[in-house]
Amino acid sequence: xxSIRQWAACLCFAAAAAGICRLLIPSSGLGRTLQLSLSxxxxxxxxxxxxxxxxxxVLDMGAEVQQQAEQLSEQTVQQSQSAALEMAKQQxxxxxxxxxxxxxxxxxxxxxxxxxxxxxxxxxxxxxLQQQDRPKESWLRExxxxxxxxxxxxxxxxxxxxxxxx
Numbered sequence: 508x509x510s511i512r513q514w515a516a517c518l519c520f521a522a523a524a525a526g527i528c529r530l531l532i533p534s535s536g537l538g539r540t541l542q543l544s545l546s547x548x549x550x551x552x553x554x555x556x557x558x559x560x561x562x563x564x565v566l567d568m569g570a571e572v573q574q575q576a577e578q579l580s581e582q583t584v585q586q587s588q589s590a591a592l593e594m595a596k597q598q599x600x601x602x603x604x605x606x607x608x609x610x611x612x613x614x615x616x617x618x619x620x621x622x623x624x625x626x627x628x629x630x631x632x633x634x635x636l637q638q639q640d641r642p643k644e645s646w647l648r649e650x651x652x653x654x655x656x657x658x659x660x661x662x663x664x665x666x667x668x669x670x671x672x673x
Contacts, residue, residue: 514556517556521552603617610643614636618632631657633661634659636660637662637664640662
């Protein structure tokens, strides 16, 4: 509390000194420069003592605000990573569908699961194809072969029956 009293007294003396100096300063060009200097002096006399004061309630609030800002930042990063992952999955699905359609393969369903371990990403790709596309399975496995891709192909015959191939 004593530091606040000292700060207030300092402000009163600074205001009085600035007021007396303004009365003595001429109104010419040099006078305007000195008035600006007095304004900066008064502003410094207001702000500089606040730097040396110990205000624990302000510091505690600052820590809480910083913690909330860090949590918000983490949430934002997670949401942006999730959105980027979803966009990547949609892009892969679109490109894969176009690739299959160019070869005359009509996918019934495409499932993509992306897993990240350290610096590498592994894709689990699930294709549900029509029974008529079974002869093209070896071509598909050859063209989609990769260390980062695990491919599962199943076939649909009619509307209800499934046959599994891995």
